[in-house]
Amino acid sequence: MKTTGKAASNMQDAKATGRDTRTAVLEGSIRANVPLRKTFVQANEGGDSRHGPLKEFVTGRDLRGLKAYLLIVAACSSGVNGWSTTRDSMVWARMLDIVDTANDQSARTGAWRALLRLRKRKLIDCHRTGTMITVTLLREDGTNQPYERPMGATEEERYLQIPGTFWTTGRDEHLDLPGLAMFLVVAREKNWSSFPLEKAPKWYGWSADTHERGLNKLLTLGLVERREKYKKAPLLPAGVTKTYEYKRTAIVQPRKAKKAVTTGR
Known part of the structure; x- marks a missing residue:
């Protein structure tokens, strides 16, 4: 037919x-x-x-x-x-x-x-x-x-x-390779960790540019949040240096296990 x-x-x-x-x-x-x-x-x-x-x-x-x-x-x-x-x-x-x-x-x-x-x-x-x-x-x-x-x-x-x-929920569908790699990097560490660009080749084996593009992709998609952190730098003109720390947003944090419901007899 x-x-x-x-x-x-x-x-x-x-x-x-x-x-x-x-x-x-x-x-x-x-x-x-x-x-x-x-x-x-x-x-x-x-x-x-x-x-x-x-x-x-x-x-x-x-x-x-x-x-x-x-x-x-x-x-x-x-x-x-x-x-x-x-x-x-x-x-x-x-x-x-x-x-x-x-x-x-x-x-x-x-x-x-x-x-x-x-x-x-x-x-x-x-x-x-x-x-x-x-x-x-x-x-x-x-x-x-x-x-x-x-x-x-x-x-x-x-x-x-x-x-x-x-x-x-399709979070993976919008990630390119740098974004997905950095998602795993951020997930590997504690909340509010820093990921220095200059350390990328030694720590992970890819370029600082790939590192940065991945972090920016995660920020654009709302999969990580970022905050500024300042440290003393006695040998710099300003005496201080700024770094960024990151953590996964709630939508991609691990889900808490549901507690078992017990009933009385």
């Missing part, structure tokens, strides 16, 4: 969007906040370098790969399926918004290539069976070690939290 123009239009209107798909995946993970080891963003002090795996996404201009990785962590870190998730390659493509700019076959290929880049960085394992792709989390520091949920007991186990609403 021939499909009428009206029926085709109705079908298109009913088709799931990328955000719909991300929301459905996150609802299945049963977590209000997604934990991510801080060492993904920046290595702890004492090693040869402070750079974390995040650097490779920024210097490699891989926004799609970074978004894919964060969604995989969100989908798998509940441990419901043993740190793994299996989806059709078109679902992966729609989750990453690839279907908006490519035909079906190109979208499937684009999704698989994004996942292969993550495997090369030793952040996930993945394999295909027909059109189905299974992804398994590895440790966030890129050491190719099996994933275990971070518990926060040691420096290596410290983690930041990203609220599930970051994706379900």
